[in-house]
Amino acid sequence: xxxxxxxxxxxxxxxxxxxxxxxxxxxxxxxxxxxxxxxxxxxxxxxxxxxxxxxxxxxxxxxxxxxxxxxxxxxxxxxxxxxxxxxxxxxxxxxxxxxxxxxxxxxxxxxxxxxxxxxxxxxxxxxxxxxxxxxxxxxxxxxxxxxxxxxxxxxxxxxxxxxxxxxxxxxxxxxxxxxxxxxxxxxxxxxxxxxxxxxxxxxxxxxxxxxxxxxxxxxxxxxxxxxxxxxxxxxxx
Numbered sequence: 001x002x003x004x005x006x007x008x009x010x011x012x013x014x015x016x017x018x019x020x021x022x023x024x025x026x027x028x029x030x031x032x033x034x035x036x037x038x039x040x041x042x043x044x045x046x047x048x049x050x051x052x053x054x055x056x057x058x059x060x061x062x063x064x065x066x067x068x069x070x071x072x073x074x075x076x077x078x079x080x081x082x083x084x085x086x087x088x089x090x091x092x093x094x095x096x097x098x099x100x101x102x103x104x105x106x107x108x109x110x111x112x113x114x115x116x117x118x119x120x121x122x123x124x125x126x127x128x129x130x131x132x133x134x135x136x137x138x139x140x141x142x143x144x145x146x147x148x149x150x151x152x153x154x155x156x157x158x159x160x161x162x163x164x165x166x167x168x169x170x171x172x173x174x175x176x177x178x179x180x181x182x183x184x185x186x187x188x189x190x191x192x193x194x195x196x197x198x199x200x201x202x203x204x205x206x207x208x209x210x211x212x213x214x215x216x217x218x219x220x221x222x223x224x225x226x227x228x229x230x231x232x233x234x235x236x237x
Contacts, residue, residue, distance in 0.1 A: 001214060001215060001236070002214075002215040002233060003190060003195075003212050003213065003214060003215070003233070003234050003236060004212065004213050004214075004215070004218050004231035004232060004233050004234060005188060005210060005211070005212060005213075005231070005232045005233075005234050006109060006115065006211040006212070006213055006229050006230075006231065007109070007112070007229065007230050007231070007232055008108070008109040008112065008228075008229060008230075009105060009227060009228050009229055009230050012103065013103055013105070013227075014103065014104070014105045014108065014227075014228055015101075015102035015103050016100065016101070016102040016103055016104040016105070016108050016110055017100070017101050017102050017110050018096070018098050018099070018100055018110040018111070018114070018116075018140070019098050019099045019101075020096055020097050020098015020099060020140075021062070021092065021096065021097070021098065022044055022046060022092030022093055022094050022095065022096050022097075023050075023060075023092075023093065023094030023095055023097060024050050024056060024059040024060060024092065024093040024094050025059055025062055025090060025091060025092045025093065026040070026059060026070065026073060026074060026077070026087060026088070026089055026090060026091045027059075027061075027062070027063045027064060027065045027069070027070055027073065027089065027090075028063070028064040028065070028070070028089040028090060029064075029065060029066070029067040029069070029070025029071065029089045029177065030064055030065070030066055030067055031067045031174060031176050031177040031179060032066070032067060032176065033174055033175060033176035033177065034174040034176070034177065034179055034181075036174075036179055036181070037064065037067075037070075037089045037090075037177075037179070038088055038089050038177055038178065038179040039088070039089075039090075039179075039208065040086070040087075040088025040089045040090040040091050040208055041090055041113060041208060041209055042112075042113030042114070042203055042208035042209045042210075042211075043085070043086060043087075043088050043090070043091040043092070043157060043203070043208045044091065044092035044093070044096075044114070044152075044154070045081070045085065045091070045092070045093050045154060046092075046093070046094060046095050046096060046136035046138075046152050046154055047134060047136050047154055048080065048081060048082075048093040048094065049093075049094060050080060050093055050094060051094075053080055055073075055076055055077075058073055058076075059073065059077070059093070062090075067176070067177055070089055074087050083156070085156065085157070086157055086205060086208075088208065095136060095137060095138060095139050095152075096114075096136075096138045096139065096140075096152050097138075097139040097140070098139075098140060098141070099140065099141045099142075099143055100140045100141070100142045100143065100144075100150070101142075101143045101144060102144070103146075104116075104118065104148050104150065104228070105118075105226075105227050105228015105229065106118050106120075106121035106226035106227055106228050107121060107221065107226055107227075107228040107229045108150075108228045108229070109211075109228075109229055112209050112210075112211075113203065113208065113209040113210075113211065114152070115152070115153040115155060115201070115211055115229075116138070116150045116151065116152055116153065117133075117135070117150070117151050117153055118148050118149060118150060118151075119149040119150075119151055121224075121226050122135055122151055122153075124224050124226075125220055125221070125224065125226075128224065129220035129223070129224065131200055131216075131217060131220050133153050133154075133200070133201065134153070134154040135151040135152065135153055135154065136151065136152045136154060137151060137152075138150050138151065138152050153201065155201050155202060155203045155211055156199075156202060156203070157202065157203050157204065157205040157208055158194075158195065158196045158199055158202035158203075158204075158205065159190055159191065159194045159195045159196070159202060159204055159205060159212065160190075160191050160194045160204060160205050160206045161185065161188060161189065161190065161191060161204060161206055161207065162189045162190060162191040162192075162237040163191070164189060164237055165185040165187065165188060165189055166182065166185060170182065180206065184207050184209070184210065188210070188234045189234060189235045189236065189237045190212070190234055190235070190236045190237065191236075191237060192236045192237060195236070199214070200213065200214050200216060200217040201213050201214075201217060212234065213231065218231050
C-alpha cells in the first residue's frame, strides 16, 4: 500500500487561517530528568465532550506543570476517552473555537497538524467514495462576508517513522518521561511494522504534526476534484 503526507496547497485561493483552540487540553509536563515536555502538538479529539466531567476545569487553561501533575491528570482523564489514545502533553479535547479568516479549500490545513473540510466535500467523500471520517463541528466566527461550514477531521495517532530517517541514529528516549527528541527529518519513510490497516487518515505517533493518507483516500480526493491540500508520497520500509 502507498501512503502520502498531507501538505497545504499554496496560493491566494487557499489563504484560510484559524485563530483559536480546543475547549480543553492536557498541560505540558516538565520532566525532571530531560527538563523538557514531550511533544503532543496536533493530538486532538474534538469528539470528546468533557462538559459532564467533574474535573474538566483542571484542563481549561493551557500551562506547563511538573511531570507528576501531568501524569495525574492523564490518569484521571483516561476513563473519559472511549478509544485508545496516547494523551500526550498538550492533547486537546472538545470543539475547536475561534476566528476564521481567508479563503478555504474543500480540504484545508490552516496548520500542518489540523485538517478541516467543508461539509459538502465530506459528504461527497462519504456518499460517492465510501470514505468514512470522524468529523466534528467547529465554533467559528468568520472575519469575512463569505462563511463556509467547516468540519474538523479527527485524525488519530498511528504508525511511526522508520529509524532509517535518522542517518546519525535516533535519539534514545528519556528514561523518565519517554520523550524522544530530534527535529522532523526532511525525507520521511514509515515503519511498516507500526502501521494499522483500515485507517485512511492518521497522524504519526512520534511526530503528531504529520498527517498521513492512504492511496485510497488520495485517489478519492482526486476523482472528486477536491482542492486545498497536496500529497507527497512517503515510502514504507
